[in-house]
Amino acid sequence: MHSFIKRSIICISTVLALILGADLSAGPLPSVLRVDYADYNPLSLVLRKFNWLDEEFKQDNVRIHWVFSPGSDAALKNLQADSLDIASTGSLSSLWSKANGNSIKAFYVFGRPEWAAVLVSHDSPLGSVKDLKGKSIASPTGTDAYFFLLRALHDAGLHKDDVRIISLPHKAGKAVVENHFVDAWGGVEPYAAISQLDRGSRVLYRNVHFNSYGVLNITGDFARKYPEVVSRVVNVYEKARKWAIMHSDEFRVIYAEEARVSLPVSRIVLGRYDFSRPVFEHNDITTLKDGSSILKEEKFIRQDTDVDMLINDLIDSRFVNQLHLESVR
Structure with missing residues (x-):
């Protein structure tokens, strides 16, 4: 009896493996794959430079169409509008978008950066985040920099209603703080580093724990329709990631x-x-769980949102879990 049960388990496991393998390795292909590139996703710039995605899908006659994403907000809007297939975002931005009806899946971590900070001009009299009460701050709504700013304000006992936040793209935010049109800027890399080096802008607040991580996103429909494509995109991203570490x-x-x-x-x-x-x-x-508290407190998501369920529905690990990951140092 014991051996029969054991053989049955092995058979069932084998069948499940075959089914799951088929889910990720077979199916139709799109004629065009619309992939974003962004200065906050350095690996995307490597892929675009070396044409590795183009090479991957060349034999299948799938054309790669590159779309620039100036921020997570734009990437998520394009994904929801069906003008983009693969989108780069901060993970907390993805969670916020998911909670507000964007049927998306995060399927790959392209990096864990410390990319956000609150900056002021080189000659600003402001000395701490508490000094921002009643001041104007530039930061694009829906981006990791924006949510970082909100968490920084809360850390200082302030709320978004205690300041005036002006939603501007990252590049514009850099310009307005440098030229004293606003008092501070919830900025992101590479613009923060540029502003510091070129214009002497000063970091008012940093906190590595308030940064979310960088993820690639697809819609739920795309994941169901083209699992093979997603799987191959992951493989090519892995090529870029390992190359970046080694070079x-x-x-x-x-x-x-x-x-x-x-x-x-x-x-x-x-x-x-x-x-x-x-x-x-x-x-x-x-x-994500820690960051979700600011989304509820500042009413970006409903108070009764089940965050655990939302995160489980957002993250689709099957594509990266199929990889045989090697330690690259």
Whole structure:
């Protein structure tokens, strides 16, 4: 009886493996794959530079169409509007978008950066976040920089209603704080590093624990219709990730060229990224849970939102879990 049960379990496991394998390796292909690239997703710039996605799908006659994402807010809007297939965002931005009806799945961690900070001009009299009460701050709504700003305000005992937040793209936010049109800026890399080096802007607040991580997103429909495509995109991203780790000097040069920043800025920006682990980990879940509190407190999501269920529905780990990950140092 024991051997019969054991053989039955093995048979069932084999069948399930075959089914799951088929889900990720068979199916139709789109004629065009619309993939974003962003200066906050350095690996996307490597892929675009080397045409690795184009090479991957060339034999299938799938054309790669690159779309620039200036921020998580734009990437998520394009994904929801069906004008983008693969979108790069901060994970907390994805959670917020998911809670508000965007049927998306986060399927790959492209990096764990310290990319957000609150900055002021070089000659600003402000000395702490508490001094921002009643002041104007630029930051694009729905981005990791924006949610970082809200958490920084809460850390100082302030709320968004205690300040005047002006939603501007990252590049515009940099310009207005440098030219004293606003008092502070909830900024993000690489613009924060550029502003610091070129204009002497000063970091008013940093907190590595208030940064979410960078993820690739797809819609639920795309995941169901094209699982093979998603799987192959993950494999190509893995190629870029491992290359970046093994060729750090060349990576800095490519990032500088593709993001149109100086090499010193490139060194600073990439030095604030951890590219070592593309899989979703326990700490990533904790980061999202911790960050979700600000979404509820500032009424970006409903108070009765089941965050655990929302996170479980957002993260689709099957594509990265199929990888045989090697430790690259």
